[in-house]
Amino acid sequence: MPVNQCPQGHEIRTSADRDNGGYCRRCRSEREKRQRIGKSAAWTVVRAFESAGVQFQHDGVPVEPAEVVRQLTEAYASGAFDTH
Numbered sequence: 001m002p003v004n005q006c007p008q009g010h011e012i013r014t015s016a017d018r019d020n021g022g023y024c025r026r027c028r029s030e031r032e033k034r035q036r037i038g039k040s041a042a043w044t045v046v047r048a049f050e051s052a053g054v055q056f057q058h059d060g061v062p063v064e065p066a067e068v069v070r071q072l073t074e075a076y077a078s079g080a081f082d083t084h
């Protein structure tokens, strides 16, 4: 790996720009952005299912995965996910 480049090919000017994994500041901020987007995408999906009647938690207690599957099946059977 060139000393003045990160694994993604970004230019690295000083050693302070490089983290322990060899990635630069730009890589880090892009990674954080992806994680933020991933989180908000996940919540969008959760809210879409909730509006279809699926509950992922009860009073803050996570619902058993098998129960979530049962609710999903019921919502699907009742046409909650029909797009037409």
Ligand SMILES: [Zn+2]
Pocket: 006, 007, 008, 009, 010, 023, 024, 025, 026, 027, 028
């Ligand atoms: Zn980089």
